[in-house]
Amino acid sequence: MAHVFLEMTMTVDGFTAAVGVSLEHPFGLDGERVHEWMHDSVFSGSLGDDRDDVVDEVGEEVDRDAVSHLYETTGAFVVGRRTLDVRQAVWGDEPVFQGRPCFVVTSRPHESYVRGGSRYEFVTGGVAEAIARASAAASAASVCVIGGADVARQALALGLVDEARLHIVPVLLGGGDRLFPDSAPHRVELEQVAAVQGARATHLRYRLPAVPGE
Numbered sequence: 001m002a003h004v005f006l007e008m009t010m011t012v013d014g015f016t017a018a019v020g021v022s023l024e025h026p027f028g029l030d031g032e033r034v035h036e037w038m039h040d041s042v043f044s045g046s047l048g049d050d051r052d053d054v055v056d057e058v059g060e061e062v063d064r065d066a067v068s069h070l071y072e073t074t075g076a077f078v079v080g081r082r083t084l085d086v087r088q089a090v091w092g093d094e095p096v097f098q099g100r101p102c103f104v105v106t107s108r109p110h111e112s113y114v115r116g117g118s119r120y121e122f123v124t125g126g127v128a129e130a131i132a133r134a135s136a137a138a139s140a141a142s143v144c145v146i147g148g149a150d151v152a153r154q155a156l157a158l159g160l161v162d163e164a165r166l167h168i169v170p171v172l173l174g175g176g177d178r179l180f181p182d183s184a185p186h187r188v189e190l191e192q193v194a195a196v197q198g199a200r201a202t203h204l205r206y207r208l209p210a211v212p213g214e
Contacts, residue, residue, distance in 0.1 A: 002135040003142040005163040006152055007070055008179055009035055009201070012168060015176040016149045026086040028176050037063055037169055037200035059199025066167060066196075066203045071098050075141025076134035077118075078127070080151035081106035084120070091116065101137045103130040105151050127154040149177040161208055163193070168202045 010016050011034060018028025027034060077097050084104050099117040104110075110122040123130040134143040145155050155161050193205035 001132070002075065002138045002140070003073075003162050004131060004135070004145065004155070004160055005142055005165055006145045006155065006161045007165045008147065008149070008152055009037070009167040009169060010179050011171050011173040013172045013174065014178050014180060015173040016147065016152075016179050018173055018176040021082070021086055021177065023086055023089060026090050031173075031176065033171055034169055034173065037167065037198065038067055056199060059197065062196055062203065063198035063200055066198060066201070070144065070165075071100075073142045074100060074144045075138025076100055076143050077102045078130045078134050078143060078145045078151065078155075079104055080148045081108065081122075083146075083148040083151070088115075101134070103134045103137075105130045127151055128158055128160060131155065131160050149179050152179060153181065156208075159210075164190070164204075164206045164208060166204045166206070168204065169200065170202075 008016055015034070017034060018025075018031030020029040021027065021031070025031065077100055079102055081104055084102075093116050095116045095118070097116065097118040101119045101121065104120055104122045105127050106122050106124060108122075109124055112119060112121050114120070121133065123133060131143055131145070145152055145161065156164075188209065190206040190208060193207055194203070195205075196203045
């Protein structure tokens with residue numbers, strides 16, 4: 001099995017998307033704020049029109065590096081069907097996965113297709129099967145579980161994630177899709193690998209413990 005890492009952006013109160021995710025609102029109602037750090041657009045909103053004066057060049061570089069690091073060792077991606085359906089209208093034919101194959105967790109069979117240079121394979125056997133197939137396709141490279149929150153939670157619960165890369169944006173969303181459940185059957189100790197402050201997000205890396213018996 002390849003090295004598997006989870007890549008998620010979330011708010012300080014733990015949400016990865018706002019309420020009301022749909023084709024018209026792929027990030028939920030006003031949920032674009034959650035992923036704003038990934039883009040070069042200047043902030044607007046509560047801090048006023050001069051927000052760009054606050055954002056330092058070093059922090060901007062940190063944020064850009066966090067995006068580029070996503071692809072450095074990644075050979076394949078795993079994504080949920082809802083995430084794919086609502087985000088493709090935004091992605092269009094852009095090479096969002098930079099030619100890497102993408103394995104889609106779904107309960108609805110669908111023919112494979114190529115878009116934006118990536119081949120999309122639809123997997124009806126669950127998260128574990130999707131990660132196994134992505135691992136085979138990735139060869140010696142890593143597998144990235146990139147969303148949505150439900151697929152991420154399943155991968156974590158199954159003990160299939162070796163590393164979590166979390167990008168924390170400084171906002172309290174108040175509701176939406178939460179990455180971690182309100183309760184868990186047991187405590188999990190994480191090993192911090194890195195913590196870097198960017199201009200628009202804090203970038204954290206944690207190594208997860210191995211599942212007993214593996």
